Amino acid sequence: MTYQALISEEDLHCPVCFELFTNPVVLECSHSFCRTCIDNCWNGQFTRICPVCRASCLSERPPANLALRNIVENFRVRQQSNVEEPEQSSQESQERESTQSPEERCATHGKRFFFFCEDDQETLCTVCQYSKRHKDHQLIPLEEAAKELKEMVRLSLWPLKEDLMTFQTQKDECLKTTQHIKEQTRLTRDLIKKDFEQLRHFLRLEEAARISMLEDEAEMKNEIMQEKLEDLSNKIVSLSNTIQNRETDLEREDIQFLQAYKSYTDSVIYSPQDSNVLAPDSLIDVSKHVGNLKFKVWEKMLGQVQYSPIIMDPNTAAKWLKLSENLTSVHYRDLQSDIPNNPERFDLCVCVLGNETLSAGMHCWEVEVGNKTKWDLGVVKESVSRQGILNVNSESGFWALALREGGQYCASTKPWTKLYVKRKPHRIRVCLNNNNKELSFYDPFDMTHIYTFSHLPTKKLIPFFSPCVSDQGSNTEPLRIVPVKVAVTITPELAD
Structure with a gap:
């Protein structure tokens, strides 16, 4: 049965009486109806229109749809033969129903959609078109509405695609800016480190130079002190020997003492007043090394620093x-x-x-x-x-x-x-x-x-x-x- 694969059971029902076609006729718009149903619809009407698509019909006596009549008759014969096999028929019916999406049927009447209401922007079945809710509304066939609206949506996609490209370009620019910010941060950090390293290097050299000056002065003055210590040590030894010799002479006999006394006048006796231990500038000149130290270093640093009255951005x-x-x-x-x-x-x-x-x-x-x-x-x-x-x-x-x-x-x-x-x-x-x-x-x-x-x-x-x-x-x-x-x-x- 080829018609089973090509035509659903619903297509074999008249859209007016919702029963299997009886003596079906076909209008110029290709929609088919029972001859009795279409005559009743046109009864008393001056203008003959299709109940489905509202298209005008010029023919007063629509021709019979022989092909559809044969299909319906074959369907009736098959229905009668399937009465003996209800379980199998029920299963096949369920399978056929399962192949149809619920979105393709009216939730209220269970019929397929045939029309589109432009006023309410809704799809309608053949029953919905006669409801009071859609009275005087502009109804057009579902295929025609879909074609027209698809074209409108297709045209509306162009500005959306242009906006999408604009957003994508802006996103790419943001990504480029983010990368540039990272590169700027890296280069600026390196420059800051470089400048501060130069300043630290200058300060380290200046610190080393000033400590070296301090140590040189300390070494020189320590050498002077060492010379004075050595001289004083020699004088202490000499004077101690003189005192010891004279004390020994004091213990001798008078003649021996007098003979030795003459040598006392020829010997040189050192006096502490002859030399000062701490001469001027003996101590470290602390004020020279630390007085206004930061200012002096900063003043010297000016030779390492450049100032530009204008900086480029x-x-x-x-x-x-x-x-x-x-x-x-x-x-x-x-x-x-x-x-x-x-x-x-x-x-x-x-x-x-x-x-x-x-x-x-x-x-x-x-x-x-x-x-x-x-x-x-x-x-x-x-x-x-x-x-x-x-x-x-x-x-x-x-x-x-x-x-x-x-x-x-x-x-x-x-x-x-x-x-x-x-x-x-x-x-x-x-x-x-x-x-x-x-x-x-x-x-x-x-x-x-x-x-x-x-x-x-x-x-x-x-x-x-x-x-x-x-x-x-x-x-x-x-x-x-x-x-x-x-x-x-x-x-x-x-x-x-």
Whole structure:
């Protein structure tokens, strides 16, 4: 029985009377009904529609569905033959029921779903469609609703997939940032250890030198004391012998005593007043060794310490720039792809900023430019954009002095102002007077004035450096902030 494998028992029931088809007919929409059932549905109706899909039917006399009628008749015959085998029939029925998912049937009526209510977003069986709850609702066939909604869901997946890709990209960036933080921590820890080891090495050498000075002084003065001890010991022996001899002479006869007495006047008698045991500076000069010791060591340490008035911020440096360990030098190099795209970093402009906003007052620093053929130096507004291609001019928040190939110096006005410089400077002094809102550039060799920006619109300014790109081995030198000399000034405090 092939129809058993292809058609379920439910498909052999009329969707109107829910009984096995009797004289089934087929409509243009391919749905089948008992001829009596469809006639009763259309009785008194001006428009003939399919009770299942609501499609219009033009035929007044639908044709008989002969194939379905034969299948139904065969099914009836088989049902009658299976009456003698109820247990087997019951088992087969249960097996057929088990192959149908509960989700495919109406929980209320136990019928298969045929419709979808667009108003309630629910699937309906043929009984549910006539309920008052769904009266005047928009009902469409289940297949049509599924096709339409699947397309809508399919289209809605595109923005979700784009969001997923965005989140994945952000996750990758976070992972890269986490790795960069670990690398920054490791390098910074190494630099801290290195600087403190240098300080400790200096202190160890200074400690050893001062202890050596103390021991040298102690050795010298101990030698002096040893010489005095030896001299005093000799004098004690000599004087003791003299006393003993004279006491012996006192025991002799008068003639013998008088004969010996003459030698008393020729002998030299040492007097304690002839030599002082403790001469000046005999003791250790403690005050020389420990007086203001920490200050003297700190003062001497200044020769080992460098101070830079401006420090570069590596978190703002473009990915093509490499900073020195002490953050005072920058040069162009190959792209470093492992550096994260943090918001404060320049992404296209090859430049780096100072580590802090300059406050009110006067600020000066010198930058060694050497024989570079291109560079930019100056200050930028704190709120300047750091993303994309930047317009380096005063209207965009950049106040800078620039050198371009061909030896042309320019001030970053809008448009740029070409400048004449009588001698190519190897250093540039930048002076920011925040009180007067002026920015000036000088050649520190003879303090020749190069250019001054006046009337700066804000005091929230940050130092700005750009070594520019290197091209075929040229312009490879770094920009280096020149350290300043550190001096100690002692100001006496007057008592109240």
